Amino acid sequence: MTGVISLLPEGRHGLLVPPLGRSEDLDSYLAVGGYAPLVAPQRLLDRIAALGLRGRGGAGFPAAVKLRAVRAAPGPRVVVANGEEGEPGSVKDRWLLRHRPHVVLDGLRLAAAMTGAERGFVYLSDAPAERAVRRALAECAPELRIDVVRTEHTYVAGEESAVVRRINGGPALPTAKPPRPFESGVGGAPTLVANVETLARVAAMYSRPDAADPVAxxxxxxxxxxxxxxxxxxxxxxxxxxxxxxxxxxxxxxxxxxxxxxxxxxxxxxxxxxxxxxxxxxxxxxxxxxxxxxxGPEDCPVAVAVEAAAYLGAQSARQCGVCVSGTGALARALSAVAHGEAGYDTVEKLHRWSRQLPGRGACGLLDAAARIGATLLDRFPDQVDAHRGSGCPACSDAASEDGRRFAVPVP
Ligand code: SF4
Missing domain, CATH: 3.10.20.600 (Ubiquitin-like (UB roll))
Structure with a gap:
């Protein structure tokens, strides 16, 4: 089963509202209160802060803090709708861009007004999403200049410094911080890089103030x-x-x-x-x-960890030495567990690496690999022990680097 389901109580203004199964057009978006004039940007920003809206790209950072940081920086400023979801098991951002491009563009417009930005970008890798966004831009003719930038689809291409680097004409790879995008982003300007779901929630909150709490x-x-x-x-x-x-x-x-x-x-x-x-x-x-x-009962956590680590190792941008060696070492150690080739020293090293490696790369990829190793050891000690002795034929094959197991089609 692949589907789209809303569990929000009736009357709440969620994002998975009709029109489902087709891209919203301007008329249908205007009919639900979209693109309403923004007369008091500061008041909307305060409301976002009061409701505690958090970014939906991954880190869960408070949205108002990022908006205020860009607003406080000297202009000109830039806002970016980040629709590049690198996690292989996530489809929400591509679904939003394909089916609800106007709510995302409306959120980008509101973010520009709140930060004082004069330029906007939509950043994505998905071809159907790009078509939907370009169609929506042609329909609504925004006052804000908005360009669409296509990137490659990789695990790290949506990381905010990679977004800025790609829009600036470079590869979609993370950079060392500082500076962060709000300090020096696109063209050196203070830049807000906001996930498309975050922006869609801002727009939905603004068009339905009575439902702002549940939307946030x-x-x-x-x-x-x-x-x-x-x-x-x-x-x-x-x-x-x-x-x-x-x-x-x-x-x-x-x-x-x-x-x-x-x-x-x-x-x-x-x-x-x-x-x-x-x-x-x-x-x-x-x-x-x-x-x-x-x-499921047929899925071994060791096999899942091996495949996840192999995928992350293959997706490493190979620009931080600690990530290249760290993800590779984690993937090899987990593979040794699956093959029954791991001694106590391998497990001890896995424990040590999973404590020492987080936070040492320029992006979260190394943290993800370390957490997979740590949680496998901590929460599935019996399965790890059982594999250490004799391995497991099913797990031994689980080393696909393409993330096939985790991939989900966009509904
Ligand atoms: S941590 Fe890894 S994936 Fe992230 S920037 Fe460094 S090398 Fe690239």
């Missing part, structure tokens, strides 16, 4: 698992993961991979975890971009 507190989540079943779901924060698993046909799962590949593995007790940045951070996981991949 809801999430688009991509759920997938064994057998190819997947769904794009909109739910209030705090929804238990069991609800999401049931919706996608994975209610009998044994474990879950959180946050795309960024939040690590979680086993017993996963069903009662409430969805949210803080709740998942509190258990050593992460919500990331909101992608959840469930593991």
């Amino acid at each position: 507190g809801s999430h688009l989540v991509t759920v997938s698992g064994p057998g190819g079943g997947a769904a794009l779901v909109e739910v209030p924060a705090g929804t238990h993961l069991k609800v999401l698993a049931d919706l996608s046909g994975h209610g009998r799962a044994d474990a879950v991979l959180l946050g795309g590949l960024f939040g690590g593995l979680y086993g017993e007790g996963w069903a009662d975890l409430p969805l949210g940045h803080d709740s998942l951070n509190a258990v050593g996981g992460a919500l990331g971009c909101g992608a959840l991949h469930f593991l």
Whole structure:
């Protein structure tokens, strides 16, 4: 099953509203209050801060803090709608751009007004999304100059410094920080790089002030698992993961991979975890971009960790020495566990690396690989032990570097 499901109570103005199955046009967007004149940008910014809207690209950073940082910097300024979702198990950003381009462009317009930006970009890699955005731009003829920049689809291409570097004409690879984009971004100008779901939520909050609270507190989540079943779901924060698993046909799962590949593995007790940045951070996981991949009884967590680490190793941009050696070493050690070739020293090294490596790369890829290793060891010690002795033929084959296991088609 692959579908689009909203669990928001009737009357709440979610993002997965009709028109479903086709791209919204200008008339249908105007009919739900879109592109309303913004007379008091500061008031909207204050409202976003008061509601605690957090970015939906992965880090969950408060949206108002980023907006204020760009607004406080000397102009000219730039705003970017970042629609490049590198996590292989996430489809929400491409779905929004393909089906609701106007709500994203409206959010970009509002972000420009709040920051005082004079120039905007839509950054993406998906060809159908690009067509939908260009069609919407031709329809609405925005006052803000907006260019569409196409990038390659990689794990790191959506990282905010990679976004700026690509728009500036370079490769879509992260850079060392500082400077951060709000200090020196596109063309050296202070730049807001905002995820497209974040911008869509800003627009939805503005067009329906009565529903701003639930809009700010809801999430688009991509759920997938064994057998190819997947769904794009909109739910209030705090929804238990069991609800999401049931919706996608994975209610009998044994474990879950959180946050795309960024939040690590979680086993017993996963069903009662409430969805949210803080709740998942509190258990050593992460919500990331909101992608959840469930593991069925037939899925071995060792095999999933091996495949995730192999994928991340292949996606490393190979520009930070610690990432090149670290992701490679983690992937090799996990593969040794799967093959029954790991001694106690290998497991000890995995423990050590998973504590020492996070935060040492220019982007989060190394952190993701380390967390996968750490959570496998911490939460599945029996399975790791069982593999160490004799390996497992099924896990030994699980070294695909293309992330096939985690890939989800855009509904
Ligand atoms: S941490 Fe890895 S993926 Fe990220 S910028 Fe450095 S080399 Fe590239």
